[in-house]
Every structure is written in structure tokens, then in C-alpha cells.
Amino acid sequence: MTLRPRLVAVLLVLATVAAVWAGTRFGPVPFSGAQFREILMGGGDPLDRYFVLELRLPRVFLGLLVGAGLALAGAVFQALLRNPLAEPYILGISGGAAAGAVIILALGLAGAASWYLPGAAFAGALVAITLVFGVAASADRRLDVRVLLLSGVVVGAFFAAVIALVLALSDAPTVRSAVMWMMGSLSGASWRTVGIVAAYTVPAGVFLLALARPLNLMSIGEETASYLGTNVEGTKRIAYGVASLIAAAGVAFVGVIGFVGLIIPHAVRLLVGPDHRVLLPLSALAGGVFLVLADLGARTAFAPTEIPIGVITAFVGVPFFLLLLRRSLRA
Amino acid sequence: MRIEGESLTVTYPGAGDPALDTVSLRVEPGTLYAVLGPNGSGKSTLMRALLGTVPLRSGAVRLGDRPLGDWRRRELARSVGAVTQHEPTAFPIRVRELVAMGRYPHLGPLRPETPRDREIIREALVQCDVERMADRDVSTLSGGEHQRVRIARALAQEPKALVLDEPTASLDIRHEMEILQLLRKSADRGMTVLLITHHLDLAARFADRILVLGCGRVAAEGTPTEVFREEILEAVYGWPVEVRIDEITGAPRVIPRS
Numbered sequence: 001m002t003l004r005p006r007l008v009a010v011l012l013v014l015a016t017v018a019a020v021w022a023g024t025r026f027g028p029v030p031f032s033g034a035q036f037r038e039i040l041m042g043g044g045d046p047l048d049r050y051f052v053l054e055l056r057l058p059r060v061f062l063g064l065l066v067g068a069g070l071a072l073a074g075a076v077f078q079a080l081l082r083n084p085l086a087e088p089y090i091l092g093i094s095g096g097a098a099a100g101a102v103i104i105l106a107l108g109l110a111g112a113a114s115w116y117l118p119g120a121a122f123a124g125a126l127v128a129i130t131l132v133f134g135v136a137a138s139a140d141r142r143l144d145v146r147v148l149l150l151s152g153v154v155v156g157a158f159f160a161a162v163i164a165l166v167l168a169l170s171d172a173p174t175v176r177s178a179v180m181w182m183m184g185s186l187s188g189a190s191w192r193t194v195g196i197v198a199a200y201t202v203p204a205g206v207f208l209l210a211l212a213r214p215l216n217l218m219s220i221g222e223e224t225a226s227y228l229g230t231n232v233e234g235t236k237r238i239a240y241g242v243a244s245l246i247a248a249a250g251v252a253f254v255g256v257i258g259f260v261g262l263i264i265p266h267a268v269r270l271l272v273g274p275d276h277r278v279l280l281p282l283s284a285l286a287g288g289v290f291l292v293l294a295d296l297g298a299r300t301a302f303a304p305t306e307i308p309i310g311v312i313t314a315f316v317g318v319p320f321f322l323l324l325l326r327r328s329l330r331a
Numbered sequence: 332m333r334i335e336g337e338s339l340t341v342t343y344p345g346a347g348d349p350a351l352d353t354v355s356l357r358v359e360p361g362t363l364y365a366v367l368g369p370n371g372s373g374k375s376t377l378m379r380a381l382l383g384t385v386p387l388r389s390g391a392v393r394l395g396d397r398p399l400g401d402w403r404r405r406e407l408a409r410s411v412g413a414v415t416q417h418e419p420t421a422f423p424i425r426v427r428e429l430v431a432m433g434r435y436p437h438l439g440p441l442r443p444e445t446p447r448d449r450e451i452i453r454e455a456l457v458q459c460d461v462e463r464m465a466d467r468d469v470s471t472l473s474g475g476e477h478q479r480v481r482i483a484r485a486l487a488q489e490p491k492a493l494v495l496d497e498p499t500a501s502l503d504i505r506h507e508m509e510i511l512q513l514l515r516k517s518a519d520r521g522m523t524v525l526l527i528t529h530h531l532d533l534a535a536r537f538a539d540r541i542l543v544l545g546c547g548r549v550a551a552e553g554t555p556t557e558v559f560r561e562e563i564l565e566a567v568y569g570w571p572v573e574v575r576i577d578e579i580t581g582a583p584r585v586i587p588r589s
Contacts, residue, residue: 229405
């Protein structure tokens with residue numbers, strides 16, 4: 001490892017700390033520095049304490065987890081598909097999750113129990129993943145990545161039709177809440193959701209980190225990967241499955257947040273190169289920081305109105321990515 | 332390590348005729364074994380069949396003293412290095428990183444490179460004359476340079492056997508000669524080398540034995556002088572040829588007639 005990945009790693013750790021601080025410190029309800037310190041020390045007004053410790057802090061941690069998960073899943077999919085355009089939702093995950101969520105919203109069950117909406121979204125994502133794998137596996141005993149990609153697109157299109165049908169039969173407020181859900185928000189965060197998402201993302205993330213070398217090999221082609229000692233079919237199945245689960249757990253609680261899983265791995269790859277042993281952990285860190293800051297923007301830009309976080313990730317992500325791309329092409 | 336295939340038959344899905352039809356071969360340790368044949372005669376399929384990346388319809392492969400099925404992929408990669416014809420480069424990667432992947436089978440998923448690994452990588456880079464481009468991005472290399480880098484990666488595996496699919500196809504004469512001499516020397520030191528090539532004259536000059544494939548079947552097998560007969564080569568390649576003994580090398584040479 002050269003100096004550069006280490007430098008980037010140190011900067012990203014510092015950025016994570018700064019993002020956690022900023023995401024907790026700032027929001028639509030302003031606090032003075034003294035008030036904020038008092039709250040952290042265990043004092044302050046009970047309502048203020050609630051704002052900071054029960055609303056903002058879990059929200060920040062959910063952002064870290066989901067951002068890290070999406071970026072990891074994106075990096076894994078890009079390596080497996082050898083396709084720079086791959087992203088965490090590529091296997092129809094977002095379509096399935098959105099269909100599940102929209103059905104619950106249309107049935108008016110979203111408020112009934114707090115776990116109905118994320119539960120339905122997660123179930124929808126799982127159905128989509130199972131369908132995509134099933135279609136691809138029935139076409140060819142070996143999992144052909146091109147077939148997998150195609151069946152992801154087809155299953156996604158099917159769920160888009162389901163969503164369109166449900167929305168066409170729904171009233172205006174339902175349509176609005178469905179659209180808002182599909183553009184993503186961290187507003188549902190609580191310590192309980194943080195716990196659930198962490199239970200999925202952390203072990204799955206550690207597992208994917210251990211697959212870094214096989215992923216390096218997969219990104220130079222499956223035949224060569226075999227000759228360099230990779231069990232290609234096993235690696236594909238397990239890496240797809242685990243990365244899909246991470247994405248599904250995230251999307252269930254925060255909706256469909258685009259761009260994180262696509263641009264973060266690219267941005268990090270431009271900075272530190274393609275070795276997944278470096279790329280995966282740093283993408284996870286960068287994804288977390290990016291999502292926490294995007295959420296801060298979503299909460300404060302038009303406060304007290306909160307805008308969908310997907311808007312911020314796209315507005316900030318696209319120009320930032322173009323800048324990085326231009327720099328790397330000039331170098 | 333001995334490489335043995337017994338009546339290997341491979342049929343690709345959707346294709347009528349088998350790509351490989353009851354092909355048997357036996358490559359002894361310490362020999363340079365060349366596989367020749369026209370385009371589409373099953374040479375690359377033979378490589379995949381021997382290394383277990385294409386399912387066999389029938390037949391059996393033995394590597395060393397064990398059937399192919401008994402080898403785990405990582406264990407196999409510590410004994411056999413393979414260079415395919417093409418390799419996609421989806422993402423930018425440096426030459427040194429690509430060659431370092433040859434150490435993966437020894438390191439497994441987690442162990443970091445030791446100084447010894449780095450020395451092996453450096454030696455492989457030197458042997459293939461790519462050391463001075465170690466920090467360059469692979470996508471900036473010429474076709475021949477990329478091929479040499481991939482041969483270097485196979486050498487970094489420290490294999491007992493090497494299987495190479497047209498490794499000198501886009502090399503200039505100097506680098507082609509260097510690679511063939513390297514393969515010859517490796518065979519002389521006891522390595523098993525299986526070389527798929529279109530370069531008949533160099534195969535005749537460097538190989539101990541030659542297998543000629545035509546339409547997925549064995550058309551001829553033997554020493555270069557046994558195999559390089561006009562009627563054999565004309566039948567396989569579908570073009571009139573003349574075989575002469577080269578005065579300088581003493582090996583048979585094939586001259587296509589016009």
C-alpha cells in the first residue's frame with residue numbers, strides 16, 4: 001500500500017467524525033454551542049436532549065450504515081459484473097422494495113405498525129432478488145452475469161408496472177407519500193432501526209471485505225479468476241447474495257437513495273486504485289460520510305421543509321463526480 | 332506435473348458438433364508440448380477442458396497423480412499457471428498489481444505480501460521484460476506488452492505446469508523468441524509446458540512434442556518431424572504447403588504455397 005491510500009483513509013476517518021458531529025450539531029432546530037455541549041454531557045432541556053440524542057444521532061448512524069452498505073454493494077456489483085455502470089439496485093432490488101412499500105401505503109397500513117412499511121419493502125426486495133436469481137439460474141446452470149443483468153432489468157420493469165398500477169388506483173396523498181418514499185429519506189430513523197440495519201450491514205460488510213481478493217480477480221474476467229484460484233460460481237453467488245441483502249436492508253428503512261452506490265466506488269477508485277482490499281473499506285467510509293452530509297443538507301436546505309435525500313445525493317454527487325473524472329483523465 | 336486427458340469430449344450448448352471430440356493427450360513433466368490447429372479446431376476448448384473451466388460431456392482429466400475433480404481451485408492455481416487469449420480490463424489497474432495477483436493462490440484471501448512474494452513478482456516482471464512498465468496502467472499497454480504482463484503473472488504463481496493460449500500472438504520477434512526461450516528453459520528445468528500456438532515453425536523448433544487438432548479431433552501427434560508432414564498439414568489447414576528442414580535451426584519449416 002502506498003502513501004496515498006493511507007492518506008485517503010486517514011482523511012475519511014476524520015471526515016466521518018466531522019460528519020457525525022455536524023449531523024448531530026446542526027438541524028432545523030438551532031442550538032448554541034454551549035447548549036449542545038451541555039446535552040452531550042448529559043444535561044440540558046429534556047426536549048432538546050430528545051432532539052439530539054433520539055432523533056439526530058440515530059439518524060446520523062443510520063446514514064453511516066446505509067451509505068456504507070450502498071457503497072459496498074455498488075463496488076461489489078461493479079466488480080462482479082465488470083461493468084462500471086452497475087449499482088446496488090441493479091438486481092431489481094429498488095423496484096421490489098418500492099412495490100412492497102407502495103402497496104402498504106395504498107392499503108393505508110403504513111401508520112398501523114411501525115414495521116409494516118420497512119417489512120413490506122424488505123420482503124419486496126427479497127422477492128425481486130429471488131425472481132432475478134431464479135430467472136438467471138433457469139436460463140443457465142452457471143450464473144451468467146449478462147443474463148443476471150438482463151433478468152434484473154426485466155424484473156425491475158415488472159415491479160415498475162406494479163407500482164404504476166397501484167398508484168393509478170390510489171388517491172393523491174398516497175401518491176405523494178409513495179413518491180417521497182421512493183426518493184428516500186432518513187426521517188424514519190430510531191435506535192431500533194439503527195440496530196436492525198446494523199445487524200444486517202456490519203456482518204455482511206465484514207464478510208464482503210474478506211472477499212476483496214476474489215473480487216479483484218473477478219474484475220479481470222471469470223476464466224482468469226478460476227485459473228488464479230477463485231471458485232467463480234461460489235464467489236458470484238455468495239457475493240451477489242450478500243451485497244443484495246445489504247442493499248435490501250438499507251432500502252427497506254430509507255427508501256430508494258440513488259447515486260451513492262454508483263458514484264462513491266468510482267470516486268474512491270479514482271483516488272486509491274482498483275484493489276478491493278483498499279477500495280471496499282474506503283468506499284464504505286466515504287458512502288457513510290456522503291449520506292450523512294446529504295441528509296444534513298436535506299434537513300436544513302429548505303428547513304423546516306425536508307427535501308428527499310435522493311435530490312441532494314444527485315445534485316451534489318453528479319458535479320463532484322464529473323470533477324473527479326475530469327481530473328483523473330487529465331492526470 | 333503430468334497433464335493427462337483421456338477421450339475428452341466437450342459440446343457447447345446450442346452447438347451441434349462437439350468442440351472437442353474424444354481427444355486424448357499426455358504431457359510429461361519437463362516437456363514443451365505444442366498444440367496446433369486451425370481457427371475453431373478446439374485448441375482453447377482443450378485448455379478449458381484440461382483446467383476444468385468447461386464441463387466435459389465425457390472423458391477424464393488427470394493433473395499430477397489426481398483426477399481434476401479432486402483439485403480445489405486455489406490448490407490447482409498453486410500448481411498450474413494459465414494464460415488465456417484475451418482478458419477484459421474493465422477498470423484501470425497497474426501492471427505490478429496485475430502481476431501480484433499471481434501470488435493470490437499462495438496468499439489466500441487475507442495474508443499480506445511478504446518480501447519473498449515481492450521478490451517473486453519482481454523476478455517475473457524481469458523475466459518477461461515488463462519491469463520498467465510496472466507502474467503503468469494496463470490499459471495503456473500495447474497488445475504484446477499486455478500479453479507479456481499476463482505471462483509474468485502466470486510465472487508469479489510459481490507453477491509446476493504452464494498452459495498458454497497463443498501467448499506470443501501479438502509479440503514482436505525479439506519478445507516472441509524471449510518468451511519461447513523462457514518456456515524452453517522452464518521445461519528443461521522440469522516444468523510441464525503446454526503451448527497453444529499458430530506459429531508452426533517456432534513450435535517445430537522449440538517443442539518436444541506436437542498435437543495437431545482438426546475439427547475438434549486429434550489429426551496427428553508426435554515429435555515435430557513426425558507431425559510436420561505435408562499431407563497431414565494440408566489436410567488439417569486446407570492449404571497446400573511444403574515442409575523443409577531449416578538449415579539454420581535443423582527443425583522442419585512450413586512454407587505455404589501460393
